[in-house]
Amino acid sequence: MPRLVSFAVFFATWWIASLLAGDAKLPPPPTVLAAMLVEAKSGALFLNLGVTLARVALAFTLAMTLGAAIGYLMGRVRLADRLGDPWLILLLNLPALVVIVLAYIWAGLTEVAAIAAIAINKLPTAVVTLREGARALDAALDEMATVFALPRARTFRHVILPQLAPYIAAAARSGLSLVWKIVLVAELLGRPNGVGFEIGVAFQLFDIPLLLAYSLSFAAVVLVIETLLVQPFEARLSRWRPRAA
Amino acid sequence: MRLDVDIASKKFRNAAGEQHEVIAGLAFALDAGEVGVFVGPSGCGKSTMLRILAGLDHDFQGRVVRPAGARIGVVFQEPRLLPWRSVEENVRLVAPLADEAKLSALFEILELGAHRKHFPGELSLGLARRVALARAFAIEPDFLILDEPLASLDDALAVRLRDQIAMLVDGRSVMTLLVTHDVEDAARLGDRLFLLSPRPARVVAELPIGTPRRARGDAEIAAIKSDIMRRIDGGLTERDA
Numbered sequence: 001m002p003r004l005v006s007f008a009v010f011f012a013t014w015w016i017a018s019l020l021a022g023d024a025k026l027p028p029p030p031t032v033l034a035a036m037l038v039e040a041k042s043g044a045l046f047l048n049l050g051v052t053l054a055r056v057a058l059a060f061t062l063a064m065t066l067g068a069a070i071g072y073l074m075g076r077v078r079l080a081d082r083l084g085d086p087w088l089i090l091l092l093n094l095p096a097l098v099v100i101v102l103a104y105i106w107a108g109l110t111e112v113a114a115i116a117a118i119a120i121n122k123l124p125t126a127v128v129t130l131r132e133g134a135r136a137l138d139a140a141l142d143e144m145a146t147v148f149a150l151p152r153a154r155t156f157r158h159v160i161l162p163q164l165a166p167y168i169a170a171a172a173r174s175g176l177s178l179v180w181k182i183v184l185v186a187e188l189l190g191r192p193n194g195v196g197f198e199i200g201v202a203f204q205l206f207d208i209p210l211l212l213a214y215s216l217s218f219a220a221v222v223l224v225i226e227t228l229l230v231q232p233f234e235a236r237l238s239r240w241r242p243r244a245a
Numbered sequence: 246m247r248l249d250v251d252i253a254s255k256k257f258r259n260a261a262g263e264q265h266e267v268i269a270g271l272a273f274a275l276d277a278g279e280v281g282v283f284v285g286p287s288g289c290g291k292s293t294m295l296r297i298l299a300g301l302d303h304d305f306q307g308r309v310v311r312p313a314g315a316r317i318g319v320v321f322q323e324p325r326l327l328p329w330r331s332v333e334e335n336v337r338l339v340a341p342l343a344d345e346a347k348l349s350a351l352f353e354i355l356e357l358g359a360h361r362k363h364f365p366g367e368l369s370l371g372l373a374r375r376v377a378l379a380r381a382f383a384i385e386p387d388f389l390i391l392d393e394p395l396a397s398l399d400d401a402l403a404v405r406l407r408d409q410i411a412m413l414v415d416g417r418s419v420m421t422l423l424v425t426h427d428v429e430d431a432a433r434l435g436d437r438l439f440l441l442s443p444r445p446a447r448v449v450a451e452l453p454i455g456t457p458r459r460a461r462g463d464a465e466i467a468a469i470k471s472d473i474m475r476r477i478d479g480g481l482t483e484r485d486a
Contacts, residue, residue, distance in 0.1 A: 144325045147299050147317060148339040148384065158338055162329040240329040240364045 027209045035209035036217060044198075045217060052183060052194040053221065055111075059118035060179050064172060066119075067126025072164070074127065075134020084127075091124040096182050100189055109190040114183075121182050126171045133167030165237045173230060180222055246277035246312040246387060248298075248420060253307035254445075255293060267293045268305070269445035275437070277312075278418035280458075282431040284473060285441030291424040292322065294446065295392050298422065311388065312420070318386030322393045324373040326365040332376050333361040340383035351379050355409055371402045375409070382413050389414070391423040395430055407433060411458050432469040434458065440477050450476050 011029055018028040039045035074081040074088075100117040107113035137160065145155040187196025195218045202211035255268040267290040275281045285291050296302040298309060299319050311317075326335050336348065352358045355375040365373055374394060381389060394410060395403040411434060414421050425431055431438050438452040452472065456465060 140321070140323065140325050141327065143296075143301050144319075144321065146301060147319045148380075149316075150339060154338065158327060158330060162327070240366065 025208070027212065031209050032212045032216065035207075035213040039210070039213060045214075048193055048195050048198050048214070049217060049221060051191075052187065052196065052218070055115055055118065055183050055187075055194065056176075056179050059115045059122065059183065060175060062115070063119040063122035063179070064126055064168075064175060067123045067171065067175075068130045068164075068168065070123075071127040071130025072134045075131040075137075081131070088124055088127055091120070092128070096121045096185060100182070100186050104190045111191075114186045114191055118179055118182050118186055122175050122179050125178065126175055129167050129171040129174070130164065133164045136167075137163050162237075169230075169234050169237060176222075176225070176230070180218075246315070246420060247310075248275040248312065248388065248422075249308075249310040250274065250298065251307050252294070252297060252305055252309065255290070255297065255302075255305040255307075257293075266445040268297075268447070270447045271307075271441075273439055273448055273451065275420055275422065277420050280414055280421040280423065280434060280436045281439060282435030282437070283422070283424045283439045283441055284428060284431045284477070285424075285426065285446060286443050287426055289441050289444050290446035291441065292392055295319075295390055295422070295424060299390055315387035315420075316384050317388045317390065318381030318384050319390045320374070320377045320381050320392060320394050322396065324365070324370075324377040326373060326376055326380075328365050331362050331364055332357060332368070332379075335365065335376060336380045336383045339380055340385075343383045343385075348383060351382055351413075354412060355379050371398050371406065374398070375406065378406075378410065378413070382417075385417065386419055389419050389421040391421065393425055394423070395425065395427065403430075410434065415458065428470045428473045429466075431473065432466045433461065438469075438473065440473065452476075 014026075015028050018026040023031070036045065070084065074084050099120050100114075103113040103117035103120075107116070141159050141163075145159050150159070183194070184196035184199065187194035188200040191197055195214050198214045199211055202208070202214065251272040252268050253270060254266060256264050256266050258264050271294060273281070283291055283294070293302070297305055298311070299317060300311070326332075327338070330338065333348075336351075337343065340348075349358075352361065355378060357372070357375055357379060360368065360372060360376075365376065368376065378394065381391075391410070395406055398406065407430060414434075423430075423434060432454075436454060436458075438454065439448050440450045440452070441447070442449050452469070454461075454469060461469075
């Protein structure tokens with residue numbers, strides 16, 4: 001219910017703003033909805049959303065898997081931390097645009113280049129978060145596992161992974177939002193389809209309803225994923241925590 | 246099956262870089278089925294000794310011969326349960342082969358039957374300790390280590406848990422090493438008592454008790470207690486109130 005109120009306030013603000021700013025600068029919701037319907041009927045909307053989502057999924061999975069593995073290693077092994085730290089700082093501070101442009105120059109305007117560039121942008125933040133998680137692992141529980149001679153796989157699954165879960169969830173959430181943003185830049189610069197490409201087209205034609213139609217459809221998809229996937233996952237992971245009254 | 250311990254020295258370096266000797270010349274032996282109780286003042290190095298015996302700390306001078314291939318069960322001072330696993334899962338995790346009948350019997354003795362599905366965060370300290378005990382016994386250990394299993398429990402609860410420990414230890418004659426600062430626990434649970442000096446720890450006296458645990462009357466317990474107190478010259482306190 002509070003969510004619905006929140007949505008209503010959003011649309012009301014938008015409508016009022018469009019009345020004040022004029023249709024040319026900010027079209028009201030019905031105009032944008034009409035543009036959305038046109039794109040949906042032609043099938044372009046779903047195609048572009050699907051392509052962008054696929055890129056997000058691939059880049060996100062790649063970055064999270066690699067980032068989690070590297071971060072865990074750096075948190076557990078001192079030498080790995082020493083060796084990896086300068087690289088990490090470099091990657092963290094490398095602007096997304098530089099990575100994308102270089103990837104396109106070196107690997108051509110290809111799908112591989114786009115996904116690799118997006119993944120590289122996300123990788124360091126996943127590493128940093130998971131490294132923090134690995135550093136915070138409880139030594140007392142490690143000792144318990146050692147004394148009771150738990151096999152490695154079981155220790156990892158039942159002792160280590162649950163401790164890392166909040167860090168994985170945090171990395172996933174911040175990672176998703178980062179990947180959403182960067183994927184559009186990568187598409188704008190070097191892909192022939194996707195939400196980013198369409199927004200680029202709309203920008204060149206000054207077609208504001210089209211621009212907003214794609215932006216908002218995309219935002220809606222993100223919201224659905226967050227509500228249906230990320231939040232239930234987090235709730236399940238923390239079900240053992242005593243609830244606050 | 247025999248435990249042979251001769252720790253010549255164990256030192257720690259603190260943050261300021263100074264070395265502290267925690268154990269100096271601690272030697273003893275324990276036979277199969279024997280319950281050895283270590284009594285010593287707080288901070289004398291008992292927990293350090295247990296870590297070495299459990300195989301968690303290899304950085305010491307001396308030698309520890311554990312029975313080869315022995316399964317070790319440990320009850321740490323803090324229960325060290327996995328907060329994200331239920332009571333039953335915590336026990337089954339270390340003892341995947343334990344069958345239902347044995348686990349039920351164990352939960353029965355420790356009065357945990359009603360708490361199987363609870364998470365450790367929902368348990369009191371006394372209950373969590375009992376889960377830790379259940380976990381240690383579930384693996385049917387050859388060598389059991391108990392680090393102050395009755396500390397910070399109220400008297401009535403401590404007495405009950407002490408009886409339960411005695412029952413479990415007698416039920417399966419297992420080599421047991423129990424550490425406590427409470428002479429009452431020592432007199433009631435031990436087959437062989439070792440009195441430790443203040444830090445750096447060494448064995449000051451060894452007191453074998455001939456009478457089996459169950460046959461000890463109040464008069465005999467009192468006699469053992471006063472014997473302990475006399476030997477350590479009142480350096481130890483009764484259970485913290």
